Amino acid sequence: MTALVLSVLLVILILLRIPVTFAIMISGLLGLIVIGRGDVIDGVLETIPASSVNSFTLSAIPLFIFMAQLILLSGLLDSLFDAARSVVGRVRGGTAVAAVGAGTAFAAVSGSSTASAATLAFTSVGRMIDEGYNPKTASGIVAAVGTLAAMIPPSIALVFYAITAETSVGDQLIAGFLPGILLALAIIVTMYITILRKTDSAPRGKRTALSEKTSSIVKASPILILFAAVVGSIYIGVATPTEAAALGCLAAFLLAAVYRRATFEGLINSVMETVKSTAMIFAVIISAHVFGHFITETKVAPTIVEWIEGLAFPAFAIMLIIGLFYVVLGFFMDQIAIIALTVPIVAPVVEALGYDLIWFGILVVVLAEIGLVTPPLGLNVFVVSKSAGRPVGEVFRGAIPYVVALLTVALIFLIWPEIVLWIPESR
Amino acid sequence: MNDADHNPMLLRLNRSGKARRTSFGYETDDHPRLDRVENVISYTAGVTAGLALVLMVLITCIEVFSRAVFGQPLGWNVSFTERYLLVGSAFFGIVTAYRTGAHVAVTSVFGMLPLRVQKTLQIMTHAMVSVIFALLFWYGLQAALNAAATGEIPPKGATELPIPEWIWRAFIPLGSIMGMTIAVVDLYREITAPWGVLATDYDPGDNFKEDEE
Amino acid sequence: AGPGVDSDDVTLKFAEGFSASHPIAANGSMYFLDRLREEGPDVGISVEFYPSSQLGSFEDVPTMLSSGIADISDVVPAYLSAQLPLSSAFDLPGYTTDSCVGAAAVSRSVAEGSTAREQEIEQLGVRPLWSVLLTGYELMTSEPTTDPHGRQGAILRSPGGAVDRVVDAMGAAGVSMPLGDMYEAASRGTVDGTVASPTSMAPYKLAEVLPNSTIGAELGSVAVLYSISEQQWSELNDEQRVVVTEAAEATEQNLCAKLNELLPEAQDQMEKDGTTLHRLTPDQKSEWAQEVSMPARENWRSDLTDMGLPAEAVLEEWEAALRKEESADE
Ligand code: NA
Ligand code: NA
Numbered sequence: 026m027t028a029l030v031l032s033v034l035l036v037i038l039i040l041l042r043i044p045v046t047f048a049i050m051i052s053g054l055l056g057l058i059v060i061g062r063g064d065v066i067d068g069v070l071e072t073i074p075a076s077s078v079n080s081f082t083l084s085a086i087p088l089f090i091f092m093a094q095l096i097l098l099s100g101l102l103d104s105l106f107d108a109a110r111s112v113v114g115r116v117r118g119g120t121a122v123a124a125v126g127a128g129t130a131f132a133a134v135s136g137s138s139t140a141s142a143a144t145l146a147f148t149s150v151g152r153m154i155d156e157g158y159n160p161k162t163a164s165g166i167v168a169a170v171g172t173l174a175a176m177i178p179p180s181i182a183l184v185f186y187a188i189t190a191e192t193s194v195g196d197q198l199i200a201g202f203l204p205g206i207l208l209a210l211a212i213i214v215t216m217y218i219t220i221l222r223k224t225d226s227a228p229r230g231k232r233t234a235l236s237e238k239t240s241s242i243v244k245a246s247p248i249l250i251l252f253a254a255v256v257g258s259i260y261i262g263v264a265t266p267t268e269a270a271a272l273g274c275l276a277a278f279l280l281a282a283v284y285r286r287a288t289f290e291g292l293i294n295s296v297m298e299t300v301k302s303t304a305m306i307f308a309v310i311i312s313a314h315v316f317g318h319f320i321t322e323t324k325v326a327p328t329i330v331e332w333i334e335g336l337a338f339p340a341f342a343i344m345l346i347i348g349l350f351y352v353v354l355g356f357f358m359d360q361i362a363i364i365a366l367t368v369p370i371v372a373p374v375v376e377a378l379g380y381d382l383i384w385f386g387i388l389v390v391v392l393a394e395i396g397l398v399t400p401p402l403g404l405n406v407f408v409v410s411k412s413a414g415r416p417v418g419e420v421f422r423g424a425i426p427y428v429v430a431l432l433t434v435a436l437i438f439l440i441w442p443e444i445v446l447w448i449p450e451s452r
Numbered sequence: 453m454n455d456a457d458h459n460p461m462l463l464r465l466n467r468s469g470k471a472r473r474t475s476f477g478y479e480t481d482d483h484p485r486l487d488r489v490e491n492v493i494s495y496t497a498g499v500t501a502g503l504a505l506v507l508m509v510l511i512t513c514i515e516v517f518s519r520a521v522f523g524q525p526l527g528w529n530v531s532f533t534e535r536y537l538l539v540g541s542a543f544f545g546i547v548t549a550y551r552t553g554a555h556v557a558v559t560s561v562f563g564m565l566p567l568r569v570q571k572t573l574q575i576m577t578h579a580m581v582s583v584i585f586a587l588l589f590w591y592g593l594q595a596a597l598n599a600a601a602t603g604e605i606p607p608k609g610a611t612e613l614p615i616p617e618w619i620w621r622a623f624i625p626l627g628s629i630m631g632m633t634i635a636v637v638d639l640y641r642e643i644t645a646p647w648g649v650l651a652t653d654y655d656p657g658d659n660f661k662e663d664e665e
Numbered sequence: 666a667g668p669g670v671d672s673d674d675v676t677l678k679f680a681e682g683f684s685a686s687h688p689i690a691a692n693g694s695m696y697f698l699d700r701l702r703e704e705g706p707d708v709g710i711s712v713e714f715y716p717s718s719q720l721g722s723f724e725d726v727p728t729m730l731s732s733g734i735a736d737i738s739d740v741v742p743a744y745l746s747a748q749l750p751l752s753s754a755f756d757l758p759g760y761t762t763d764s765c766v767g768a769a770a771v772s773r774s775v776a777e778g779s780t781a782r783e784q785e786i787e788q789l790g791v792r793p794l795w796s797v798l799l800t801g802y803e804l805m806t807s808e809p810t811t812d813p814h815g816r817q818g819a820i821l822r823s824p825g826g827a828v829d830r831v832v833d834a835m836g837a838a839g840v841s842m843p844l845g846d847m848y849e850a851a852s853r854g855t856v857d858g859t860v861a862s863p864t865s866m867a868p869y870k871l872a873e874v875l876p877n878s879t880i881g882a883e884l885g886s887v888a889v890l891y892s893i894s895e896q897q898w899s900e901l902n903d904e905q906r907v908v909v910t911e912a913a914e915a916t917e918q919n920l921c922a923k924l925n926e927l928l929p930e931a932q933d934q935m936e937k938d939g940t941t942l943h944r945l946t947p948d949q950k951s952e953w954a955q956e957v958s959m960p961a962r963e964n965w966r967s968d969l970t971d972m973g974l975p976a977e978a979v980l981e982e983w984e985a986a987l988r989k990e991e992s993a994d995e
Contacts, residue, residue: 041573042562044550045556047577065733065734071592071595072722075539075621076724079535079724081843082846087505267512268516275509300548301549302549302554304548304549305546307538308555311542369719519840523818523838524838530841602788604747606747607746608968608971611823612825
C-alpha cells in the first residue's frame with residue numbers, strides 16, 4: 026500500500042515538473058521515512074550513490090553517446106541520407122523511405138534513440154517539408170525512426186537492461202538485430218498506409234542517374250568503418266562489447282577528423298553534450314536504486330510475484346498485462362528510469378512464467394520506446410520538435426500511427442517469442 | 453513567434469526565454485554576478501566530467517590495443533574506470549546538467565497553472581533539489597571521511613591501483629556541494645524576486661508569459 | 666536494561682549477497698534461516714531474508730551492517746580488498762581443498778584476539794558468525810596445459826583479490842572483466858581463460874568456449890565471513906546469542922560438508938558438459954605448488970608487509986589454524 030501511495034506521489038511530482046531524477050529520489054527517501062526506516066537513510070546514501078555507478082559495463086553508455094555525438098559532428102548522416110535518397114529514386118514517398126533507410130543504417134552505429142532522432146530530424150525533416158510533405162508526417166516519421174537505434178545493436182537501453190537483468194550483454198545486443206529490422210519494416214509499412222490515405226502528403230522522390238547513385242553511396246561508405254570498429258572488433262575477439270564502444274568513439278573521431286569537421290569547438294561541444302546526457306542517465310540510475318531500496322524494504326515485490334504466480338490466468342495473459350503496464354509507464358518516464366525501477370521486480374515474474382529474459386529485454390525496450398513518442402513525456406518528440414523547429418503537438422500527432430506500429434510489433438514478439446530468440450539461440 | 457512557442461508540451465531543453473544560454477549555464481540581466489558564480493561552478497564541474505569521459509575513451513582503447521597487439525593488458529583499467537571515471541562523470545556531470553536545464557522534466561501541466569502556483573512550485577523544486585544535494589554531500593562526505601580514517605587502500609600487487617579510496621569517494625561530496633550551491637542560489641533568486649515574476653525559469657519554453665513581467 | 670539483560674523481541678534482517686540458489690546460500694544461509702525460524706521464536710528472534718544483493722552489493726556490506734540496513738550479511742574479503750586486505754590470506758592458493766578444514770580454520774583465524782580480527786574486522790564493527798571457504802579454484806582455458814607456466818603470456822580473466830597474484834605467478838596477464846562478458850570474450854578469444862571455482866562455474870557451461878580445466882592445481886579459495894553487526898549483537902540477550910551462535914556453528918558444518926560433496930560433482934558436471942579435465946599427478950601438483958602457490962603467497966606477504974600491515978602474523982595464524990584443523994580431522 027505504501028509502495029502504491031509513493032508511486033502515485035512519484036507520478037504527481039513528475040507531472041509538476043520536478044526533474045524526474047529528483048522526483049524518484051524524493052519519493053524513495055520519503056517512502057523509507059513513512060515505513061519507519063528513516064534510520065537507514067544514512068547507510069543508503071553512503072552506499073548507493075557510489076555502488077550504483079561502480080560497474081564497468083555502464084561505461085558503454087557514455088561511450089555510445091559520445092560516439093553518436095562524434096558521428097553527428099562528422100556529418101556522416103547527411104551523406105547517408107543523400108545516398109538513401111538517390112538509391113530510392115523516384116518512388117512515391119521516396120525521401121521518407123530514405124529517411125527510414127538512413128535512420129536504420131545510423132541505428133547500426135548509434136546506441137541512443139534520442140540522439141538518433143535529433144540527428145535525423147536535423148538532417149531530413151526540413152528537406153521533406155520543402156519537398157511538400159505534410160510537416161506532421163515528416164516529423165512523426167523521424168521521431169519513430171529514432172527508436173530503431175535502441176533496438177539495432179549497439180544500444181544503450183539493451184546494455185542497461187542486460188546489466189539490470191543480469192543477462193549476457195553480447196547476447197542481449199545481438200538479440201536486438203532482427204527485431205530492429207522488423208521495426209524498420211513496420212515503420213515503412215505504416216508510412217505507406219498513412220500515405221495511401223492522403224496522397225498529397227508524400228511526393229515522389231527525385232530520379233537519379235546510376236553514376237549519381239554510386240558516388241553518393243561511396244560518400245556514405247565510411248559508416249562501414251564505424252560498423253567494423255564496433256561489431257567487427259567484438260566478432261574477431263579484439264574487444265568485449267563494453268570495450269567496443271571506446272573503439273567506436275575513436276573511429277568516429279577519426280572520421281570527423283578526415284571530414285575536417287573535428288574543430289576544437291565542435292569536439293568540446295560533443296564532449297559536453299555527452300557529459301550532460303550521461304550525467305542525466307546516471308542520476309536516474311542512482312535515484313532508481315534509492316527508490317528500489319525502499320521497494321525492497323516494503324517487501325511488496327515478492328508479494329506481487331507470489332500473487333501473480335497464484336493467478337489462474339495463462340502466462341500469456343499475465344505478460345499482456347505486464348506489457349500494458351510498461352506502455353503506461355512510458356507516458357511519464359524515460360527508458361532508463363523504467364528499466365531501473367521495474368526490471369529487478371518484474372524479471373523474476375517473467376522467469377517464473379517460463380519466458381526468456383533476453384526476449385523480455387527486447388519487449389521492454391520496444392515498449393519503453395513507445396513512451397519516447399507519447400505525451401506528456403516523449404523525449405524523441407521533444408528533440409525532433411527542437412531540431413526541426415516544429416511544434417511539439419504536431420510531432421506527437423504525427424507519431425500516433427507509429428505508436429500503433431510499435432504496439433503491433435510488440436504484440437507479435439509477445440505471441441511469437443521465437444522470432445526474437447532465433448538469432449541468439451542459433452549462435 | 454512561430455508555432456513552436458505556442459506549444460503546450462515542451463521539455464526544458466535549449467530554448468532561450470529571457471535568459472541567454474551559454475555552454476555551461478545562463479546569463480540574465482537581473483543578477484549577472486550570481487550568474488557568474490553559478491556558471492563558473494558549472495564550468496569547473498563540466499570540464500572535470502569531460503576529462504573523465506575523454507580518459508574513459510583513451511584508457512579503454514589503450515587497454516584493447518596493448519592487449520590485442522602486445523598481449524599486455526593494463527589490468528587496472530577496469531577498477532580505475534569504475535571508481536574514478538564513472539563516479540567522476542556522474543557527480544561532476546550532474547552539476548552541469550542541472551545548471552543547463554538538461555534534466556528530463558514534464559512541462560505540460562506546469563504550463564497550464566497560474567503564475568503564482570508556478571512560482572510556488574518553482575520554489576519547492578529548488579528547495580527539494582537543494583535538500584537532496586545537501587544529503588548527497590553530507591553522506592558522501594561521511595563515506596569519504598570514513599575511508600580516510602580507516603586508511604582504506606587496495607593492496608599492492610592486485611589489479612587495482614593502490615590509491616587511497618577516499619580520493620574517488622570525495623568526488624561525490626564535491627560534486628554534490630557544487631550542485632547544492634547552484635540550487636541554493638536559484639532558491640534565493642526565486643524567493644527574493646517579486647511575486648509576479650518567475651525569476652529562475654531560465655529555459656521556460658512556452659511557459660514563459662511575456663505579458664506578466 | 667543493559668546489553669545481555671534486554672529481552673525485547675528482535676527482527677534480524679539478513680542480507681544475502683548471493684542468489685538463494687547459489688550453493689553457498691542454498692546450503693548455508695537457507696539452513697541458518699530454517700534453524701532460526703525454528704528456534705528463534707522461543708527467544709524472541711524473527712528473521713527477514715533478502716537474497717541476491719537486494720539490500721546492497723558485496724562492496725557495501727560493511728556500511729549496510731554499520732548503518733542498520735542489515736543485521737547479518739556476508740562479508741567477503743575478496744570484494745573488500747581495501748578494507749580487509751589481511752583477510753585475503755585465506756584466499757591464497759595451495760592450502761586446502763577441504764571446505765570443512767578451511768571453514769574451521771577461517772573461523773579460528775578471525776576469532777577474538779586474532780590479528781585479522783583486531784587489525785581490520787573489528788574496525789568494520791562486525792562480528793563473524795560462521796565462515797565459508799569455497800575451495801578448489803582451477804585454471805580453465807581454451808588451450809590445454811598441465812604445466813604451471815604453460816599459459817605464460819596468456820590473457821586470463823581474474824575475479825580479483827588473491828587470484829591476481831596467482832595469474833601473475835603463472836606469467837599470464839590478468840584482466841578484470843564482468844562475468845557477463847566472460848562467455849563472449851572467451852568464445853571470441855578476447856581472453857584465453859580464467860581462474861575460477863568449479864562449484865560456482867559449473868552452471869555457466871563454459872565447456873564450449875573453455876574446453877580445458879586443470880584439476881588439482883589448487884589455485885585459491887574464496888572466504889566468506891557471515892557476520893552480524895556489533896550494534897545488533899550488543900542488543901541481543903544471552904539466550905538469543907546462544908541460539909544465534911549455535912545456529913551459526915551448525916550452518917558452518919552443514920555448508921562445508923555440502924561444499925565438499927559439490928566440488929567433485931561440479932567437476933563431473935563440467936566433464937559431462939564437454940570440458941577435458943587435466944588431473945594433475947602428485948609430481949605436477951608439487952610443481953604447481955612450487956611455481957605458483959609459493960610465489961603468490963610470498964608476493965602477498967611482502968606486498969602487504971611493505972604497506973605496514975602485519976601480514977606475517979596473519980599468515981602464521983592461518984597456517985597454524987589449518988594444521989590444527991587438519992590434525993583434528995584425521
Ligand atoms: Na543502435
Ligand atoms: Na511518453
